[in-house]
Amino acid sequence: MADTDPKSWKTLNKDLDRISMLEQATALVSRPLVAPGIALAFMVLVGLSVGSFSGVSAVTAIVIAASVVGAYMALNIGANDVANNMGPAVGARAMTIGSALIVAAICETAGALLAGGDVVSTVSRGIISPESVAQPQIFIWAMFSALLAGALWINLATWIGAPVSTTHSIVGGVMGAGIAAAGFAAVNWPTMGAIVASWVISPVMGGVIAAAFLAFIKTKIIYTEDMLASARRWVPVLIGIMAGTFATYLALKGLKKLISVGFGPAVLLGLAIAIVTTFVMRPVIARQSRGLEPRKKSLKELFSIPLVLSAALLSFAHGANDVANAVGPLAAIVHAVQDGGSSDSVSIPIWVMLIGGAGLSVGLLLFGPKLINIVGNEITRLNAMRAYCVALSAAFTVIIASWLGLPVSSTHIAIGGIFGVGFFREWYHERVMGELRTDTTSTAEQRRRKKVVRRSHFTTILAAWLITVPAAASLSALLYWVFTSLWM
Structure with a gap:
């Protein structure tokens, strides 16, 4: 019979193999489209929700469009900027990339909704003069163009694997739209000069501080006669410094909506928490260090928990501060449509904050792993001590910059810290x-690979920073x- 013919079975098996291979090929081809498809669905959902909430009319059509672009901007900020907070912890193996995504999504959303600024400057911190874009239509299209341009640029930077400043992206967008609308005289050039200066100040300051803490760890803990005894003495102090620094950082930058704290009280609060944490951690570190071997790998266990907490706190503060980059121009457009003009500052409606917070988390979950991997693993090798130095330098530099009144980028600081450590x-x-890491006998490619810092990432990131604005x-x-x- 035909159904028992071995040749028939062989033919059937070949056909089934072909179908199976076709299914696998289809799945392989379609897999890269899943994340963009979910992102597109999220933006459509935002547009439909805003449309049903506002009521579709000619007046609110621009609000719906701006909401979709604001969601797109938030997605890109989540994909690009959050890697700076989680990358070091992932690179140090203190967290898996899955747990990092979950912790970051929760902390970013909490920071955006609980402590996000409820008032934002409509012209992005004085980049252009309000009177130059006083007409409602001009102002609306200027903000819309700035928002879309910033989002497109961050999307491109994420695609090429370059962590860039989302603040500088939106500032550049506002500046370009202001120039197109009212000429070069509309731009506040002293403010732009300060932002340009921050391109150098932010990464250098972050790198120097991170390198200084790493030098301290090497000389006081790692390269000593009794590594574990040195760790018992100094690790509680380092954890106390981290706790105090983050307390000051959050008081200044992350909790402005909940409570307003001046610079002096914030520093005193941080100092008190640093002292208390140091004394509390001494018996904890002594207990953790029992039975450990006197080698660098053992120190990972002592730094892992502080490193995870620092990543979570950085994400909370980032959500509180940088959500305005996604929804600030959107809030300005909503205000202009409702009140018929621009203003020095506007309130951010809760539904606008929800778009920003949700977009940060969705963008992080869909596209964050690529940048987290680059920041955590591909620039230079990170362990728990080096990642600790990077995280601490990020908070420390922001505090110093706040004291000096310098506009700095958290992205530049974190990446500068990683390069500084390397x-x-x-x-x-x-x-x-x-240790001689360069020689004349090896080829140029071999000598390049012996370097601690990957030069290709250094040049790519530096170029992206310079051309962002x-x-x-x-x-x-x-x-x-x-x-x-x-349309005008």
């Missing part, structure tokens, strides 16, 4: 330890010209 290790092992500004100006040509 370059310090190169210098320390070559000059202090006497002009690129976002140029794109925003082009978009403003297109929109006003079509």
